Amino acid sequence: MNDPILQVDHLCIDFKTKSGPVRVLNDVSFNLSAGETLGIVGESGCGKSMTSLAVMGLVPKPNGKIVSGSILYQGEDLVQVPEKRLRQIRGGDISMIFQEPMTSLNPVFSVGKQIGEAVRLHEDISKKEIHDRVIDVLTRVGIPDPLKRVNDFPHQMSGGMRQRVMIAMALVCKPRIIIADEPTTALDVTVQAQILELIMKLQEEENTAVILISHDMGVISQVSDRVLVMYAGRMIEEGDCVSVVQDSAHPYTKGLISCIPDIDHTKDMALSDRLPTIEGIVPNLKTIGQGCAFAPRCNQADEACKSWKTSPIQVAGAHLASCRKIVGSDI
Amino acid sequence: MMDQVPNVFSARDLKVHFKLGTEDSDGNPRVVHAVDGVSFDIPKGTTLGIIGESGCGKSTTALAAMQLLGNVKGKMQLSGVELSDLSKEELRQHRKKFQIIFQDPYSSLNPRQRVGSLIRTPMDLLDVGTPDERDKKVDELLELVGLRPESRNLFPHQFSGGQRQRIGIARALATSPDLIVCDEPVSALDVAIQAQILNLMKDLQDELQLTYLFISHDMGVVSYLCHEVAVMYLGVFVEQGNSKEILKEPLHPYTRVLLSAIPKIDPVNRSLFDAQKLAGDPPSPINPAPGCRFTGRCPHAKDICKGEMPALRPVSVNGFSRQIACHFAGEI
Numbered sequence: 126m127n128d129p130i131l132q133v134d135h136l137c138i139d140f141k142t143k144s145g146p147v148r149v150l151n152d153v154s155f156n157l158s159a160g161e162t163l164g165i166v167g168e169s170g171c172g173k174s175m176t177s178l179a180v181m182g183l184v185p186k187p188n189g190k191i192v193s194g195s196i197l198y199q200g201e202d203l204v205q206v207p208e209k210r211l212r213q214i215r216g217g218d219i220s221m222i223f224q225e226p227m228t229s230l231n232p233v234f235s236v237g238k239q240i241g242e243a244v245r246l247h248e249d250i251s252k253k254e255i256h257d258r259v260i261d262v263l264t265r266v267g268i269p270d271p272l273k274r275v276n277d278f279p280h281q282m283s284g285g286m287r288q289r290v291m292i293a294m295a296l297v298c299k300p301r302i303i304i305a306d307e308p309t310t311a312l313d314v315t316v317q318a319q320i321l322e323l324i325m326k327l328q329e330e331e332n333t334a335v336i337l338i339s340h341d342m343g344v345i346s347q348v349s350d351r352v353l354v355m356y357a358g359r360m361i362e363e364g365d366c367v368s369v370v371q372d373s374a375h376p377y378t379k380g381l382i383s384c385i386p387d388i389d390h391t392k393d394m395a396l397s398d399r400l401p402t403i404e405g406i407v408p409n410l411k412t413i414g415q416g417c418a419f420a421p422r423c424n425q426a427d428e429a430c431k432s433w434k435t436s437p438i439q440v441a442g443a444h445l446a447s448c449r450k451i452v453g454s455d456i
Numbered sequence: 457m458m459d460q461v462p463n464v465f466s467a468r469d470l471k472v473h474f475k476l477g478t479e480d481s482d483g484n485p486r487v488v489h490a491v492d493g494v495s496f497d498i499p500k501g502t503t504l505g506i507i508g509e510s511g512c513g514k515s516t517t518a519l520a521a522m523q524l525l526g527n528v529k530g531k532m533q534l535s536g537v538e539l540s541d542l543s544k545e546e547l548r549q550h551r552k553k554f555q556i557i558f559q560d561p562y563s564s565l566n567p568r569q570r571v572g573s574l575i576r577t578p579m580d581l582l583d584v585g586t587p588d589e590r591d592k593k594v595d596e597l598l599e600l601v602g603l604r605p606e607s608r609n610l611f612p613h614q615f616s617g618g619q620r621q622r623i624g625i626a627r628a629l630a631t632s633p634d635l636i637v638c639d640e641p642v643s644a645l646d647v648a649i650q651a652q653i654l655n656l657m658k659d660l661q662d663e664l665q666l667t668y669l670f671i672s673h674d675m676g677v678v679s680y681l682c683h684e685v686a687v688m689y690l691g692v693f694v695e696q697g698n699s700k701e702i703l704k705e706p707l708h709p710y711t712r713v714l715l716s717a718i719p720k721i722d723p724v725n726r727s728l729f730d731a732q733k734l735a736g737d738p739p740s741p742i743n744p745a746p747g748c749r750f751t752g753r754c755p756h757a758k759d760i761c762k763g764e765m766p767a768l769r770p771v772s773v774n775g776f777s778r779q780i781a782c783h784f785a786g787e788i
Contacts, residue, residue, distance in 0.1 A: 168646040284510070313509035313673065314717040315734045321719070322729050340646065343719030347728040366723040384651035386676035387721045392703045396683065397662075399655050403648040406616050 129156035130301055130334055131180065131219075136194035138175060138184060147410050149189070150175050151358045152436075157302065160332040162325075164349030164366065166339055168381075170407060172358040173338045177304045180336070181221055182211040198302075217247040220295040222324075224307035226287035230279040236290045237263075237275035240297050247298050262293045266323060285316035289323070296327060303328070304336045309344065321348055342385055346370045351443075354378050357408055357418035359435060364444030374446035376426075377403070377419045417448070425450055461499040463533075464667040465521065465554075465635045468495045470530040472516050480743060489741050490516040492691035493530075498635070498684075501661065503668040505682030505699060507675060509714075509738060513691045514671045518639045521669055522556050523547060535634050552582040552631035559640035561620035565612040571598075571623055572608030578630045597626040601656060618649035622656065629660070637669045642677060654681055675718055679703045687711045690741050690749040693768060697778025705773060708782050710750045748783070756788045 138150035150172045157163050165173045178184050180196055182203055196203040198214065206214075220243075223229040231239055240262065241255045250258075256275075263271035266289040279287055288308065295303055305324060309317040325348055328335050339345050345352055345366070352369040354362040354377070362375040373379045380403040391400075405422040417435050420426040430449060437445035438452055472491040480486050491513045498504045506514045520528045523539060532539045534553055542550055555578070558564035565574055572594050579590045595605045601622040612620055621641060628636050641657070642650040658681065660666055672678050678685055678699060685699035687708065695708040706712045719728050734753050739745075747762040748754070754761065760783050768779040771786050780786070 168648060314675075314719075315509065315713060317719070318717040318728055319734075325729070341719065342647075342721050346721050346723040347719040347726050349723075370721060370723045381648060382721065385647050385721065386651070386654065386674070386680040388676040388679055388703060388715070388718055389720055389722070391676050391680040392700055394680065396658075396681075399658065400651040400680065402651045402655060404652075406618065406649070407646075 129158050130199055131157040132195075132197040133176075133180070134195045134197070136176070136179060136196065137192045138179060139190050139192050141188045141190070142411070144411060148413075149358050149410060150179065153194075153355075153358075153360055154437075155353055155360075155363065157334045157336065159301065159334050160328070162328065162335040162337055162348055162350045164337045164339065164345035164352045165355060166342060166345045166352060166381075167355035167361075168340060168407060170357075170410075171355040173355050174306055175358075176355070177221065177306050177336060177338055180302075180304060181215055181219060182208075183215075213247065216243050216300075217298045218300055219302040219304065220298065220300040222288075222291050222295045222303065222305040222308045224310050226284060226291050226311065227279065229291060230287060232279055235276050235278055236282070236293075240290065240294045243294060243297050258297060259293075262297045263290075265296070265327065266290075266293045267319075268293070284312055285319065288312060288316075288320055292320070292323065292327070299331060300333060302334045302336065304338070306338045307340070308337070310339070310341070317344070324348075342370070342382055343387065354381070357413060358410060359418055360437060360445075360447060361419070362444075362446040363437065364440070364442075364446075368441070368444045372444075374440040374444065374451055375419075375448045376423045376450075378446075461501065462536075463497040464500045464535055465498045465669065466496070466531075466533045467521065468531040470494045470517065470520055470528065470532070472513070472520055472525055472528050474527070476742065484743065486742050489691045489744055491520060492744075494686070494688070494691075494693050495530075496684075496686055496693075496696070498667050498669060500634075500667055501665040502683040503661065503670050503681055505670045505672060505678035505685040506688055507672055507678050507685055507714075508688035509673060511690075511738060511741065512688045513741070514673075514688050515639055517688070518556070518637050518669065518671045521635075522554065522637050523551075549582065552578070552584060553633050554635040554637065555628040555631060555633040556637045556639065557621075557624050557628045557641045560644050561617050561624055562612075562644075564624055565620055567612055569611075570608065571603075571610055571612065571615075574612070574623060575608075575627045575630055578627060582631055584631050593630065594626075597629055600629070600660070601626045616649075617645055618652055621645065621649075621653050625653075625656065625660070629664075629666075635667050635669065637671075639671045640673070641670075643672070643674065650677075657681065675703060675715060687714065690738060690744060692749055692765075692781065693779070694750065694781045695778065696768060696780075698776045701773060701776045702778060707771065707773070707778075707785055708750075708780050709754050709756055709788065713753075748781070756784060758783070 134154050136153045139146040140149050167173050191204050237259050240259045244255045244258055260271050268274050268289055309320050349366045352366050356377050362369055362378045383401045403422055416431040416433050420430040433449045435447040437447050440446050470491055471493055474488040476486040478486045508514045519525050575594050576590050598605050598607055603622055642653050682699045685702055686693045686696040689710050695711045706715050713734050748766050751757045751761045766781045766783045768781045770777050771780050
């Protein structure tokens with residue numbers, strides 16, 4: 126295994142609210158190596174986007190605060206570095222593809238200008254060179270006729286084309302890490318397949334590390350090398366993709382996968398059949414205790430789960446899950 | 457078979473065209489062919505799913521069925537009543553027979569109305585029952601959709617997304633409609649909540665013999681919920697029939713591509729990128745070219761496809777008849 130280029134260790138983030146601090150990220154740790162794709166999956170509010178914002182140094186201020194933990198990028202702790210250094214890394218070494226290509230692009234600047242801006246900020250090169258770089262990257266992301274489209278405004282492009290522009294913007298400085306936060310959620314399935322394939326192809330060319338954030342277990346299982354499942358700001362399960370998806374150890378992961386109306390499964394179900402469900406709703410982070418966050422909805426939970434301070438337990442090899450039932454009753 | 461069950465809703469040759477008020481380079485008016493001649497029947501107690509990508513016309517079809525558009529051509533019948541024959545006031549009265557569940561449970565509930573009043577409003581407006589009966593019905597509906605009767609005094613913001621969608625369902629059921637049009641009712645919800653709402657919709661259908669017109673872009677959801685499915689592309693149905701049969705063995709090239717583009721939950725056999733891929737985006741629905749709408753992106757297109765729009769024709773597969781709009785249906 127390669128040395129990790131990103132190491133997130135015991136990261137905790139609090140948000141200030143009227144009723145006191147709320148822990149939105151609780152003890153999250155993971156590693157990422159060059160060329161690897163880490164999928165982060167979970168429901169709304171589970172902390173997957175907050176994790177990516179933390180890596181980008183974009184935790185909303187002043188309400189959000191990293192209270193403990195570290196984010197080591199090639200040995201440099203991004204939690205400690207000054208804002209100036211962070212600006213060099215952000216967009217240059219680590220870049221991000223956002224979910225909504227319509228709102229993430231500025232409607233009053235041409236796409237060429239917006240892509241070129243990243244180069245202008247990070248490298249000292251001439252306008253001509255910037256233009257060439259922009260044309261080159263537009264070609265690589267599969268935009269037809271880039272010499273003409275470089276002057277287009279976002280509204281002149283379709284959703285799929287805009288997302289390609291977002292990817293071009295993330296790629297233009299040849300980052301070591303790309304964070305893709307729900308990059309295909311706003312797109313139709315046929316376009317989604319094109320965009321995912323493009324991200325994977327570009328990753329291979331440059332040996333870039335990718336963090337793919339998605340709520341869609343299908344997308345995650347098609348492209349990730351490793352998967353991190355999150356719930357209520359905590360890590361639930363982590364491991365290689367096949368183990369986590371096919372041999373899920375945590376009851377939440379199992380429940381999450383079984384309640385998806387996956388076409389391969391539903392087409393063989395009778396109309397009178399019902400999908401299994403996870404009863405109840407995601408807990409309120411303000412009132413959540415120290416015990417297992419999933420215990421109130423878990424059909425295997427007992428009294429001890431409610432007070433068990435969760436920590437990852439080895440299932441097999443590098444496959445970890447935060448459930449005390451995994452090793453039987455010895456905890 | 458379904459044949460003996462009466463149709464709750466029928467549409468014949470439904471067309472919705474929007475004039476843009478501009479002209480193309482040849483001087484012809486530019487017209488968006490949002491829905492371009494679709495026909496369907498929904499038997500009582502069943503669900504018809506309309507599936508397709510953004511801009512294919514599926515939501516416009518739903519709005520047309522709800523009689524919310526002024527420029528609809530074609531015939532629509534609800535429980536035997538020809539809807540285009542009704543006067544404005546008669547149509548208003550008739551609205552108790554068809555109701556809608558919207559996609560976004562956040563923007564489709566008035567934030568300043570209490571839940572009891574939200575659910576009661578359709579009954580008040582359409583004169584269903586006496587005031588006492590309406591109050592009683594609100595409690596019954598809340599229980600039916602799995603909410604506590606005390607919920608009636610709360611506001612929408614006090615509920616989660618899934619609970620809000622339950623309120624939307626209760627409101628749609630308030631006037632005991634024959635047909636419920638569901639426009640992407642679960643696409644804004646997380647999967648765990650989505651499964652709860654889908655199961656609720658199935659339970660209600662069994663219990664109350666409800667008839668749904670279900671608009672969705674999610675093939676898995678359609679295959680779970682719908683008896684019949686119509687696959688829509690640029691304003692027309694390209695394949696229509698028993699949903700399980702079509703999703704197991706798609707015959708129209710577009711249905712095949714659509715199915716192969718779904719990321720399956722199978723990390724061992726990663727088929728997503730081996731699958732047949734569509735190049736580019738769907739063409740514009742403004743003044744579409746003659747011929748099959750799918751020609752430009754179809755791997756099997758021949759000359760005839762460019763010149764002549766294929767009509768839906770019946771093809772029998774595994775004892776089930778389905779309709780396919782392809783010149784080479786059954787051959788490719």
